[in-house]
Amino acid sequence: MAATSVGRVLTLCRQFQNAFRISTSLAVQQSALTLTKSQSYLDRLTYPLLSSNWHCHVGQCRPLHTTISRRGLEEFFDIPENWGEATVKSGAPWTAKQLRTKSNEDLHKLWYVLLKEKNMLLTIEQESKRQRIQMPSPERLKKKLRQPLSLQIERSMKRLDTVVKEREDALRLLQTGQERARPGAWRKDIFGRVYWYRFREHALPWYMNKRYKRKRFYTPLFVTPHIRLRLEKHLRAKTRIQNKEREKQTVLQEKFPQIKAQSS
Amino acid sequence: MARRLIYPLYQIGNPQLRIFRPPFSLTLVRPGKEQPQDTVQFRILMEMTKCDVRNYLEKIYNVPVGAVRTRIQYCTNKKRNHLNQKVKRPDYKVAYVQLAQQQTFEFPDIFTEKDVKSAEGSVEEMQEKFMEDEKQRQKPDLRRGGVTEWFGL
Numbered sequence: 273m274a275a276t277s278v279g280r281v282l283t284l285c286r287q288f289q290n291a292f293r294i295s296t297s298l299a300v301q302q303s304a305l306t307l308t309k310s311q312s313y314l315d316r317l318t319y320p321l322l323s324s325n326w327h328c329h330v331g332q333c334r335p336l337h338t339t340i341s342r343r344g345l346e347e348f349f350d351i352p353e354n355w356g357e358a359t360v361k362s363g364a365p366w367t368a369k370q371l372r373t374k375s376n377e378d379l380h381k382l383w384y385v386l387l388k389e390k391n392m393l394l395t396i397e398q399e400s401k402r403q404r405i406q407m408p409s410p411e412r413l414k415k416k417l418r419q420p421l422s423l424q425i426e427r428s429m430k431r432l433d434t435v436v437k438e439r440e441d442a443l444r445l446l447q448t449g450q451e452r453a454r455p456g457a458w459r460k461d462i463f464g465r466v467y468w469y470r471f472r473e474h475a476l477p478w479y480m481n482k483r484y485k486r487k488r489f490y491t492p493l494f495v496t497p498h499i500r501l502r503l504e505k506h507l508r509a510k511t512r513i514q515n516k517e518r519e520k521q522t523v524l525q526e527k528f529p530q531i532k533a534q535s536s
Numbered sequence: 537m538a539r540r541l542i543y544p545l546y547q548i549g550n551p552q553l554r555i556f557r558p559p560f561s562l563t564l565v566r567p568g569k570e571q572p573q574d575t576v577q578f579r580i581l582m583e584m585t586k587c588d589v590r591n592y593l594e595k596i597y598n599v600p601v602g603a604v605r606t607r608i609q610y611c612t613n614k615k616r617n618h619l620n621q622k623v624k625r626p627d628y629k630v631a632y633v634q635l636a637q638q639q640t641f642e643f644p645d646i647f648t649e650k651d652v653k654s655a656e657g658s659v660e661e662m663q664e665k666f667m668e669d670e671k672q673r674q675k676p677d678l679r680r681g682g683v684t685e686w687f688g689l
Contacts, residue, residue: 290688294619344597345564345576348562350646380556387558391562391563391564398563399646399647405647473545475547
C-alpha cells in the first residue's frame, strides 16, 4: 500500500511537471524553489508571502527583485501535496487591527495575495462541481444565500479596503479639508424626501442630458397632501411605540415594585 | 473597492485608467469541449473586457498572453422553485486565452484520491479489513470460467 501511494505521488509530480511545460529553464529552477518553500502556504495567511525587494543600501549593486511565485497558471490550483485530500488547513482571516499596523506597500501586496487565493478557491470549487466531488474543506468557501464567496478571504479584503479608505480619508481631510471623496448634494426627490445625491461624470452638460432631465429633483404640488399623510403615519407609529413602552413599565412596576424605574 | 464602483469617464486626451487593487476574480475552468493545447478557459465578471483579462494575467500572474476571446453565456430563467416562481441562474462571461511563446496548458486532475491507510488497530482498519473479506467472499469461483452457480456442478 505504501509503495502504491508513493508511486501515486510520483505520478502526480510527473503529471504536474508535464502539465506545465514552460520553455525557459530559469522558470523551472524557480518553480522548484517555490515548491519546497511554499509547504505551509495556506497556513501562513497571517503574513504575506516574502515577495522580497532586496534593495541594496550601498548603491553599488543593482537592486534584485525576486518574486517568490513565478509559477504562472499553477497559482490557480493548490500546491500538489494538497490535491486529493479531504481537509486542508487554513489560517484565520486578517483583522482590521492587524491590518492597520501594516504599511501601504504591504497592504498592496497582501491584496494581491488574497486575490490569488480567492481565484484558487473559486477554481477548485468549480472543478469539484464539475467532477461531482466535495471540495476539500468547503468552509473556506462558505455559501451564503447563493453568493459563492470565500467568506474569510472576502472579509479580509473588505477590512483591507476599509483600512485603506480610512487612510485616504485622513489624507484628504488634511490636504484639502473635504470630507467625501465623491462630490454630491442634498436634493429633494419627487416624493418630497431629502437625500444625498452623489454626482456622476457625464460627457454632456446637464441641460443637454435628456435622461437626467426626466429625473425630477423637485416635488410637484399635488404630492404635498401625501407628504402630510406620510408624516402623520410616521408620528402615529412613533407614539404607539412610546405608549407601549410606558404601559410595559407601569405593568412591571405593579408586578415587581422593587424594580428601579428604568429611564428610557 | 466595493462592487458598485464607477470609474472615471474616458475622453480623448485623458490619462490611462489604472486600477490599483482590482476586485475582479477569475476562475479557471475545465473546457467542456476539446480546446487546442495552448488555450485556457476562464470564467470572468460580466464587466471585464479582453484588455482587462490580458493585463490581469500578464501583470498579476506573469503569464504571456497571446489572444483573448470572450463570450457571454446566458443561463436559464426557465427553472421554477417550489413556489412556482421563476429562478434565474446567473449569467457569466467566458474568456478563451491563448498563451504566447508556444506554451501549452493541460487542465490537471486535482481530485485523484490518495490511498489512505488508516492507523493500526483502529476501528477504521478493522472495518476496512472486514469489508475486503466480504468482497472476497462475494466474488465467484474463478475456476468455473464465468459460468454462474445456477448450472449445477
